[in-house]
Amino acid sequence: MSRTSPPPACDIQVDFPFDYAAHLAGERRVGRLPSGAEGARVAVIGAGGSGLAAAYELLRAGCHPVVYEAERSTDGPGGRRLGGRMYTRRLDDADSAVVELGCMRFPDSARLVRQYGDRFGLHWEPFRENYAADVTPLTVLDVDGGQYPTHRITDLHRLHDGFRTAHTRWEEALSRIGVRQIQRDVAARDLGAVRRRWQDVVDRYELWSFYRFLRDPEGAGLTHEEARILGTAGVGPAAWDCFFDLGLLEILRLVLCSDPSTQFCAREGISRLAEGFWAHRTTDAQGRSTSLEDVNGGAPRPAVVALDVEADASRGVVVHTADGHRERFAAAVFTPQLHLLETGVEVRSPVPGLHPLGRRVRRAVRRLHYWQSSKTALVVDEPFWKGTTLDGVTLTDRLPRAAYTLDYGPARGPGGRRAVLYLSFTYAQDAMKVSASTRAERVALFVRDLADIHPEVANELREQASSGEAVTISWENERHFRGMCRFSRPGDHLYQRDLFSHFMKDFSGRPAVPGEPLNALFLAGDDTSWSPGWLDHALASGINAAWGVLRLLGGSAEPGNPGPGDLWNNPDYAPVLLRQPNRTPGI
Structure with missing residues (x-):
């Protein structure tokens, strides 16, 4: 690859550069159980991407995963909604149009998502980014x-x-601090170079905010006005000025995995990926045909309210549900947003004074920062915006912030609709502006601003808003989410490292998180991943947990296919620790 050509977006996460897609390509499995442990029952709490990936791979490895889900849906299996933030709404069976209320775009670097999607029969199309x-x-x-x-x-x-000045200096700064070279190193699979360069970036900028980097002479060196314009125009998917107080490392991880890239969407809606995990027929370790749907009797179990985690890992975890049921499992994987451990799910130990999570992990959970996010979409018969300035993407400093037009092709049935106008997609304070507004109020407000921006289509937009059907969501108001996802602030690297490392327990020869109890509870999900909001990394966290469960139960990797924990002691893989600067003792 020429040093002057644009480097590809990273297809592995630089903080832990394990290739999950290669690990599970074809018929490869995360590992196998010993014969005496086959059929071990494992509770998987949460049927989002992470939980479904963990359950699916545990099933293939020889376990009996039992899935629990709190979200309800009238058309979901047993009245439960699969997918978490993989949340697609098709308002009428005749519509080809679908509304993505959660995940909606996936960079071409997201090889694990694409790999599972291909297996489950999804069709990928370029997203109108x-x-x-x-x-x-x-x-x-x-x-x-x-x-x-x-x-x-x-x-x-x-x-x-x-x-021009703002964008040029931003790009120059990314190259100067080594981000573009890291992308080249990842493409060349020079993991030693990736590790060295990323260590330098973490040490230098872990305490910096995104805004400081934009303004500081040692960063991009922009004026306030230049930073403001760059923040509105965007420096990557969704990297808005409302993210200025995020940690710089969070933004750099986003840039590494998505810039430059082509964004894709699932023609059928991303909920189909969740349905694929659930219903796809695979084979267990003995070659028998099975599925998560089969082993769960057709439906997930209801919401979990408490977990009794035994101090002796061999005694597993007792799961208590909202309907009063309780059952002991060999292990449990907890994948919902981790704030639920403080607000909705009690985690306790039978041993007085012993908490199932160590102090460092509890501290990391408490310090998680969740971001608000709101979407409002209008489903209409036809793409009425064709040939106008509304046809594509609108980025604005006004209330809507981002609007997208999508055409899903001919309707599936008579009277069906094919087109979706995302009137608004916002984060943080921009989402909070309408958090208390009704759906009708939101539509009116967004149409007001978009009509002013696109006057040639203003009358048609107002008519379509009155005849179309709108759907909206504010993730901070969703009972089992309380926000779209977490994002790290300056100083959060150690917290994130501890959460990511939880699946390792002491399997590397010493506790990956000092002081962490060695029990049968494993944390996974988007909160434990290094780059939140990206489905690829949430799936990877579920695979980490599946590896940990198998190791706990005496399992091992398949020959020639080491899992994520098998490489933990390899210096190219274990997440970097902050190197402390030398300090002269005070007098």
């Missing part, structure tokens, strides 16, 4: 009341005073 000239007819940046129609982000260099 901002500045994606080959896919998106137009990206309109609306800022300070002015409109700037573009095809590529570099078009803004000649259209907006100051943007």
Whole structure:
């Protein structure tokens, strides 16, 4: 690869560069149980991406995973909704159009998601991302009341005073601190170089916010106005000015895995991936045909309210559900957002004074920061926006922040609808502005601003808003979520390292998290991943937990296919520790 060519987005996570897609390609499995442990019952709490991936791989390895889910749905198995933030709504069976209320775009670097999706029969199509000239007819940046129609982000260099400087300095800063070279090292699978360079970045910038990096002379060195414009125009998927107080490392991880990349969406809706995990027929370790649906009797069990975690790992975990049922399992994998351990699920030990989670992990759970996020979508008969400036993506400093137009092709049945206009997709304080607003109020507010930005389609937009059907969500108001996902702030690296390392217990020869009890409870899910919000990394966290359960039960990797924990002591893999600077003792 030429050093001057744009490096590809990273297809492995730099903090733990294990290739999960290669590990599970074809018929490969995360491991196998010894003959005496086959059929061991394992509780998997949460039927989101992480939980379903853990359960699916545990099933293939010889366990009997029992899935629990708190979310309800009238059309889900047993009245339970699969998928977590893989949440697709098809408002009518005749519609080809679907609304993605959670995950909706996936970079081409997300090989694990694509691999599972291909196995389950999903169809991937390019997503209309901002500045994606080959896919998106137009990206309109609306800022300070002015409109700037573009095809590529570099078009803004000649259209907006100051943007060229801001964007150029941002890109130069990424190269100067080694981000682009890390991407090249990942592509070349030079993991030693990845480790060295990422260690330097973590040591130097772990205490920096995104905003400080944009403004500081040792970062991009932008003025306030340049940073503001860059934050509105975007520096990657969803990296808005509302993310300025995030830790810089969080933004760099986002850039590493998604920039540059082509974003894809699932034609059938991403909930189909969850349904694939659930219903897809696979084989267990003995070659017998089976599925999660089969071994769970057709439906997940109801919400978990308490976990009794034995101090002796061999005695497992007792799961208590909202309907009064209790059952002991050889192990348990907990995948919902971890704030539920403080607000909705009691985790206790039969031994007085002994908590199932050590102090460091409890501290990390308490310090998680969840981000608000809101979407409002309008489902309409036809893509009425074709040929107008609304056809594509609108980025604005006004209330909607981001609007997208999607066409799902011919309707599936008579009277069906094919088109979706995402009136708004927002985060943080922008989401909070409408958190208390009704669906009708949200639609009216977003239509007001979009009509002003796109006057040639304003009347048609208002008519379509009155005749179409809208759907909305604020993830911070969802009982079992309380926010879309967590994002790290400056100083959170150690917390995130401890959460990620929980699956390792003491399997590497010493506790991966000092002071952590060696019991049969495993934490997984988006909160434990290094780069939140990306489904690929949530799936990987479930695979980590599955590996840990198998190791606890005496299992091992298949020959020639070491799992994530098998490489923990390899210096190219174990997550970096912060190197403490030398300090002169005070006098």
